[in-house]
Amino acid sequence: MRESKKAGKAKWIVLSLSLIVLSLEILKRTTSFADFYGYHIYPYLAKTMHALSSLIPVSLYDLFVTLILIIILVVIYLLIKRAWNRALFLFLGLLLSVFLFFQLSWGLNYFKSDFFHRNQISYPQNDSIVFKKFATHFIDSLNKNFPYQFHVDTLLVLTEAEKGYQNLSDKFNYINVRGEVFSKRMIYNKFYSSVGVYGYYGPFFAEVHVNADLKKHQYPAVLTHEIAHLNGITSEAEANLYAYLICSKSIDSTSRFSGYYSIFPYVISNARSFLSEYDYKQLIDQINPRILDLYKNTHSYWDSLYSPQIGKIQNVIYDIYLKNNNIPSGKKNYSEVISMILSVDSIYPIP
16 A cells, blocks of 8 residues: 555656646747746846855765766666666656756756847858958967966956956846856866866756866866856857957956967868868968967877767767757857857957
Protein backbone atom coordinates (compact mmCIF):
# COMPACT_ATOMS: atom_id res chain seq x y z
CA MET A 1 0.00 0.00 0.00
CA ARG A 2 2.80 2.42 0.94
CA GLU A 3 4.64 1.67 -2.33
CA SER A 4 1.42 2.23 -4.26
CA LYS A 5 0.91 5.64 -2.63
CA LYS A 6 4.52 6.60 -3.40
CA ALA A 7 4.08 5.55 -7.02
CA GLY A 8 0.85 7.54 -7.26
CA LYS A 9 2.52 10.61 -5.79
CA ALA A 10 5.46 10.25 -8.19
CA LYS A 11 3.08 10.03 -11.16
CA TRP A 12 1.27 13.17 -10.00
CA ILE A 13 4.53 15.10 -9.63
CA VAL A 14 5.79 14.01 -13.06
CA LEU A 15 2.43 14.84 -14.68
CA SER A 16 2.33 18.28 -13.04
CA LEU A 17 5.89 19.05 -14.11
CA SER A 18 5.09 17.87 -17.65
CA LEU A 19 2.10 20.23 -17.91
CA ILE A 20 4.12 23.18 -16.60
CA VAL A 21 6.98 22.47 -19.02
CA LEU A 22 4.57 22.05 -21.95
CA SER A 23 2.85 25.36 -21.11
CA LEU A 24 6.21 27.11 -20.86
CA GLU A 25 7.33 25.60 -24.18
CA ILE A 26 4.26 27.13 -25.85
CA LEU A 27 4.55 30.50 -24.12
CA LYS A 28 8.28 31.00 -24.73
CA ARG A 29 7.78 30.81 -28.50
CA THR A 30 5.93 34.11 -28.15
CA THR A 31 8.56 36.84 -28.33
CA SER A 32 6.49 39.23 -26.21
CA PHE A 33 6.39 36.69 -23.35
CA ALA A 34 10.16 36.09 -23.54
CA ASP A 35 10.79 39.86 -23.72
CA PHE A 36 8.63 40.43 -20.63
CA TYR A 37 10.62 37.79 -18.77
CA GLY A 38 13.94 39.18 -19.99
CA TYR A 39 13.22 42.80 -19.12
CA HIS A 40 10.99 42.57 -16.05
CA ILE A 41 11.72 39.28 -14.26
CA TYR A 42 15.20 38.03 -15.12
CA PRO A 43 17.18 41.16 -14.02
CA TYR A 44 15.85 40.98 -10.43
CA LEU A 45 16.19 37.21 -10.33
CA ALA A 46 19.77 37.31 -11.64
CA LYS A 47 20.85 40.11 -9.31
CA THR A 48 19.47 38.26 -6.28
CA MET A 49 20.89 34.86 -7.26
CA HIS A 50 24.29 36.35 -8.17
CA ALA A 51 24.54 38.17 -4.84
CA LEU A 52 23.62 35.04 -2.88
CA SER A 53 25.83 32.62 -4.84
CA SER A 54 28.76 35.03 -4.50
CA LEU A 55 28.73 34.35 -0.74
CA ILE A 56 29.84 30.78 -1.44
CA PRO A 57 33.43 30.48 -2.73
CA VAL A 58 32.94 27.32 -4.82
CA SER A 59 30.96 26.97 -8.03
CA LEU A 60 27.37 26.04 -7.22
CA TYR A 61 26.80 25.25 -10.89
CA ASP A 62 29.55 22.61 -10.88
CA LEU A 63 28.21 21.16 -7.62
CA PHE A 64 24.71 21.07 -9.10
CA VAL A 65 25.96 19.24 -12.19
CA THR A 66 27.74 16.78 -9.88
CA LEU A 67 24.47 16.18 -8.03
CA ILE A 68 22.67 15.51 -11.33
CA LEU A 69 25.33 12.96 -12.30
CA ILE A 70 24.94 11.23 -8.92
CA ILE A 71 21.16 10.99 -9.40
CA ILE A 72 21.73 9.54 -12.89
CA LEU A 73 23.96 6.88 -11.30
CA VAL A 74 21.13 6.11 -8.86
CA VAL A 75 18.77 5.71 -11.84
CA ILE A 76 21.22 3.26 -13.43
CA TYR A 77 21.46 1.36 -10.14
CA LEU A 78 17.65 1.10 -9.96
CA LEU A 79 17.58 -0.21 -13.54
CA ILE A 80 20.13 -2.86 -12.65
CA LYS A 81 17.94 -3.82 -9.66
CA ARG A 82 14.97 -3.95 -12.08
CA ALA A 83 13.09 -1.26 -10.15
CA TRP A 84 11.72 0.02 -13.46
CA ASN A 85 8.99 2.32 -12.13
CA ARG A 86 11.20 4.03 -9.56
CA ALA A 87 13.95 4.52 -12.13
CA LEU A 88 11.54 5.92 -14.70
CA PHE A 89 9.84 8.39 -12.36
CA LEU A 90 13.17 9.49 -10.85
CA PHE A 91 14.68 10.08 -14.30
CA LEU A 92 11.63 11.92 -15.68
CA GLY A 93 11.34 14.00 -12.51
CA LEU A 94 15.03 14.94 -12.75
CA LEU A 95 14.82 15.77 -16.45
CA LEU A 96 11.72 17.93 -16.12
CA SER A 97 12.92 19.68 -12.94
CA VAL A 98 16.32 20.61 -14.39
CA PHE A 99 14.73 21.78 -17.65
CA LEU A 100 12.20 23.92 -15.78
CA PHE A 101 14.88 25.33 -13.46
CA PHE A 102 17.05 26.24 -16.46
CA GLN A 103 14.24 27.92 -18.38
CA LEU A 104 13.04 30.00 -15.42
CA SER A 105 16.51 30.98 -14.21
CA TRP A 106 17.90 32.03 -17.62
CA GLY A 107 16.86 29.91 -20.61
CA LEU A 108 13.82 32.00 -21.59
CA ASN A 109 16.25 34.75 -22.60
CA TYR A 110 17.06 32.71 -25.71
CA PHE A 111 13.65 33.56 -27.12
CA LYS A 112 13.77 37.34 -26.65
CA SER A 113 13.98 39.67 -29.64
CA ASP A 114 17.35 39.27 -31.32
CA PHE A 115 20.14 41.85 -31.44
CA PHE A 116 19.15 43.42 -34.77
CA HIS A 117 15.44 43.74 -33.92
CA ARG A 118 16.09 45.05 -30.40
CA ASN A 119 18.39 47.76 -31.70
CA GLN A 120 16.51 48.39 -34.97
CA ILE A 121 19.66 47.75 -36.99
CA SER A 122 19.75 46.31 -40.50
CA TYR A 123 21.86 43.22 -41.10
CA PRO A 124 24.97 44.31 -43.10
CA GLN A 125 25.44 43.29 -46.70
CA ASN A 126 28.44 41.21 -47.74
CA ASP A 127 30.50 44.15 -48.98
CA SER A 128 34.21 43.36 -49.47
CA ILE A 129 35.11 47.08 -49.70
CA VAL A 130 33.48 47.86 -46.33
CA PHE A 131 35.08 44.80 -44.75
CA LYS A 132 38.53 45.63 -46.16
CA LYS A 133 38.31 49.14 -44.70
CA PHE A 134 37.30 47.74 -41.31
CA ALA A 135 39.96 45.00 -41.36
CA THR A 136 42.73 47.45 -42.22
CA HIS A 137 41.65 49.79 -39.42
CA PHE A 138 41.35 46.86 -37.04
CA ILE A 139 44.86 45.52 -37.72
CA ASP A 140 46.26 49.02 -37.23
CA SER A 141 44.50 49.30 -33.84
CA LEU A 142 45.57 45.78 -32.88
CA ASN A 143 49.22 46.65 -33.56
CA LYS A 144 49.04 49.96 -31.70
CA ASN A 145 47.55 48.33 -28.61
CA PHE A 146 50.08 45.50 -28.31
CA PRO A 147 51.54 46.14 -24.80
CA TYR A 148 54.65 43.90 -25.06
CA GLN A 149 54.17 43.08 -21.37
CA PHE A 150 50.93 41.68 -20.00
CA HIS A 151 49.58 42.25 -16.51
CA VAL A 152 46.13 41.32 -15.19
CA ASP A 153 44.51 43.28 -12.38
CA THR A 154 41.34 41.23 -11.83
CA LEU A 155 39.63 43.92 -9.76
CA LEU A 156 40.33 46.55 -12.43
CA VAL A 157 39.04 44.25 -15.17
CA LEU A 158 35.79 43.67 -13.26
CA THR A 159 35.40 47.38 -12.52
CA GLU A 160 36.00 48.33 -16.16
CA ALA A 161 33.55 45.64 -17.33
CA GLU A 162 30.81 46.89 -14.98
CA LYS A 163 31.41 50.47 -16.08
CA GLY A 164 31.50 49.42 -19.73
CA TYR A 165 28.19 47.58 -19.60
CA GLN A 166 26.57 50.51 -17.84
CA ASN A 167 27.80 52.87 -20.57
CA LEU A 168 26.82 50.53 -23.42
CA SER A 169 23.30 50.08 -22.02
CA ASP A 170 22.66 53.69 -23.08
CA LYS A 171 23.58 52.77 -26.66
CA PHE A 172 22.26 49.24 -27.01
CA ASN A 173 18.93 47.78 -25.98
CA TYR A 174 19.67 45.26 -23.24
CA ILE A 175 19.20 45.02 -19.49
CA ASN A 176 22.27 45.73 -17.38
CA VAL A 177 22.12 43.66 -14.18
CA ARG A 178 23.50 46.29 -11.86
CA GLY A 179 25.47 45.41 -8.77
CA GLU A 180 28.93 44.13 -7.93
CA VAL A 181 30.04 41.31 -10.22
CA PHE A 182 31.98 38.30 -8.96
CA SER A 183 33.72 35.62 -10.99
CA LYS A 184 34.38 32.05 -9.93
CA ARG A 185 36.91 29.47 -10.95
CA MET A 186 35.75 26.14 -12.24
CA ILE A 187 35.83 23.11 -9.95
CA TYR A 188 36.56 20.85 -12.93
CA ASN A 189 39.00 23.24 -14.57
CA LYS A 190 41.14 20.52 -16.15
CA PHE A 191 38.09 18.98 -17.84
CA TYR A 192 36.92 22.32 -19.23
CA SER A 193 40.41 23.02 -20.59
CA SER A 194 40.37 19.61 -22.27
CA VAL A 195 37.28 20.63 -24.26
CA GLY A 196 38.47 24.17 -25.01
CA VAL A 197 36.09 26.07 -22.71
CA TYR A 198 37.62 29.42 -21.71
CA GLY A 199 34.72 30.43 -19.48
CA TYR A 200 31.00 29.90 -19.04
CA TYR A 201 27.96 31.33 -17.34
CA GLY A 202 26.26 29.08 -14.77
CA PRO A 203 22.58 29.92 -15.35
CA PHE A 204 21.11 28.12 -12.35
CA PHE A 205 22.81 30.36 -9.79
CA ALA A 206 23.82 33.36 -11.96
CA GLU A 207 27.55 32.58 -11.72
CA VAL A 208 30.31 33.87 -13.99
CA HIS A 209 33.15 31.37 -14.45
CA VAL A 210 36.62 31.95 -15.88
CA ASN A 211 39.11 29.22 -16.76
CA ALA A 212 42.24 29.37 -14.55
CA ASP A 213 44.36 28.24 -17.51
CA LEU A 214 43.67 31.38 -19.52
CA LYS A 215 46.64 33.37 -20.74
CA LYS A 216 46.84 36.92 -19.42
CA HIS A 217 45.96 38.47 -22.77
CA GLN A 218 42.79 36.35 -22.93
CA TYR A 219 41.43 36.90 -19.42
CA PRO A 220 39.81 40.39 -19.71
CA ALA A 221 37.83 39.63 -22.87
CA VAL A 222 36.68 36.20 -21.65
CA LEU A 223 35.50 37.61 -18.32
CA THR A 224 33.71 40.51 -20.03
CA HIS A 225 32.11 38.07 -22.48
CA GLU A 226 30.71 35.95 -19.65
CA ILE A 227 29.33 39.02 -17.87
CA ALA A 228 27.26 39.64 -21.00
CA HIS A 229 25.47 36.35 -20.31
CA LEU A 230 24.80 37.52 -16.74
CA ASN A 231 23.10 40.50 -18.39
CA GLY A 232 20.74 38.15 -20.19
CA ILE A 233 22.61 38.11 -23.52
CA THR A 234 22.30 34.63 -25.05
CA SER A 235 23.94 35.25 -28.42
CA GLU A 236 27.63 34.34 -28.32
CA ALA A 237 28.27 36.83 -31.12
CA GLU A 238 26.61 39.64 -29.15
CA ALA A 239 28.63 38.71 -26.05
CA ASN A 240 31.77 38.83 -28.21
CA LEU A 241 30.71 42.24 -29.51
CA TYR A 242 30.34 43.77 -26.06
CA ALA A 243 33.60 42.20 -24.83
CA TYR A 244 35.35 43.78 -27.82
CA LEU A 245 33.73 47.20 -27.45
CA ILE A 246 34.26 47.39 -23.68
CA CYS A 247 37.79 46.00 -23.44
CA SER A 248 39.12 48.00 -26.40
CA LYS A 249 38.07 51.21 -24.60
CA SER A 250 39.57 50.20 -21.24
CA ILE A 251 42.12 52.31 -19.37
CA ASP A 252 44.13 49.09 -18.87
CA SER A 253 46.57 48.23 -21.69
CA THR A 254 46.22 44.44 -21.31
CA SER A 255 42.42 44.72 -21.43
CA ARG A 256 42.55 46.91 -24.55
CA PHE A 257 44.70 44.41 -26.39
CA SER A 258 42.55 41.54 -25.09
CA GLY A 259 39.50 43.17 -26.64
CA TYR A 260 41.14 43.38 -30.06
CA TYR A 261 42.74 39.96 -29.77
CA SER A 262 39.39 38.33 -28.88
CA ILE A 263 37.99 38.99 -32.38
CA PHE A 264 41.31 38.66 -34.23
CA PRO A 265 40.63 35.04 -35.35
CA TYR A 266 37.20 36.04 -36.71
CA VAL A 267 38.65 38.98 -38.64
CA ILE A 268 41.27 36.73 -40.24
CA SER A 269 38.69 34.04 -41.00
CA ASN A 270 36.39 36.57 -42.68
CA ALA A 271 39.34 38.08 -44.56
CA ARG A 272 39.98 34.70 -46.20
CA SER A 273 36.38 34.68 -47.44
CA PHE A 274 35.89 38.31 -48.48
CA LEU A 275 39.29 39.44 -49.74
CA SER A 276 41.30 38.46 -52.77
CA GLU A 277 44.47 36.44 -52.22
CA TYR A 278 46.54 39.58 -52.82
CA ASP A 279 44.54 41.76 -50.37
CA TYR A 280 44.55 38.98 -47.80
CA LYS A 281 48.34 38.63 -47.96
CA GLN A 282 48.71 42.41 -47.68
CA LEU A 283 46.55 42.41 -44.57
CA ILE A 284 48.54 39.61 -42.94
CA ASP A 285 51.81 41.38 -43.76
CA GLN A 286 50.61 44.41 -41.78
CA ILE A 287 50.28 42.43 -38.54
CA ASN A 288 53.02 42.85 -35.96
CA PRO A 289 55.08 39.59 -36.09
CA ARG A 290 54.99 39.45 -32.27
CA ILE A 291 51.20 39.26 -32.41
CA LEU A 292 51.34 36.44 -34.96
CA ASP A 293 53.79 34.59 -32.71
CA LEU A 294 51.52 35.17 -29.73
CA TYR A 295 48.56 33.80 -31.66
CA LYS A 296 50.48 30.68 -32.75
CA ASN A 297 51.85 30.07 -29.24
CA THR A 298 48.42 30.53 -27.66
CA HIS A 299 46.90 28.14 -30.17
CA SER A 300 49.62 25.55 -29.44
CA TYR A 301 49.15 26.03 -25.71
CA TRP A 302 45.42 25.23 -25.85
CA ASP A 303 46.07 22.36 -28.25
CA SER A 304 48.32 20.82 -25.61
CA LEU A 305 45.44 20.91 -23.09
CA TYR A 306 42.77 19.77 -25.54
CA SER A 307 41.43 16.23 -25.69
CA PRO A 308 40.17 15.56 -29.26
CA GLN A 309 37.93 12.66 -28.19
CA ILE A 310 36.14 14.53 -25.39
CA GLY A 311 36.26 17.84 -27.29
CA LYS A 312 34.44 16.45 -30.34
CA ILE A 313 31.64 15.10 -28.17
CA GLN A 314 31.34 18.42 -26.30
CA ASN A 315 31.29 20.36 -29.61
CA VAL A 316 28.45 18.25 -30.99
CA ILE A 317 26.42 18.52 -27.77
CA TYR A 318 26.95 22.28 -27.48
CA ASP A 319 26.08 22.82 -31.15
CA ILE A 320 22.81 20.91 -30.67
CA TYR A 321 22.13 22.84 -27.45
CA LEU A 322 22.49 26.22 -29.20
CA LYS A 323 20.41 25.21 -32.22
CA ASN A 324 17.62 23.98 -29.93
CA ASN A 325 17.69 27.27 -28.05
CA ASN A 326 16.93 29.68 -30.87
CA ILE A 327 20.55 30.04 -32.13
CA PRO A 328 20.14 28.52 -35.63
CA SER A 329 23.82 28.82 -36.55
CA GLY A 330 24.93 26.82 -33.50
CA LYS A 331 28.62 27.18 -32.65
CA LYS A 332 29.14 29.30 -35.79
CA ASN A 333 27.30 32.03 -33.89
CA TYR A 334 30.60 33.10 -32.28
CA SER A 335 32.02 34.24 -35.63
CA GLU A 336 28.93 36.33 -36.47
CA VAL A 337 30.40 39.07 -34.26
CA ILE A 338 31.99 40.66 -37.37
CA SER A 339 28.57 41.25 -38.93
CA MET A 340 27.42 42.91 -35.72
CA ILE A 341 30.51 45.12 -35.54
CA LEU A 342 29.98 46.31 -39.11
CA SER A 343 26.31 47.05 -38.39
CA VAL A 344 26.71 49.15 -35.23
CA ASP A 345 28.80 52.04 -36.53
CA SER A 346 25.79 54.38 -36.49
CA ILE A 347 25.17 53.58 -32.79
CA TYR A 348 28.70 53.09 -31.51
CA PRO A 349 31.79 54.02 -33.57
CA ILE A 350 34.14 51.09 -34.23
CA PRO A 351 37.18 51.37 -31.89
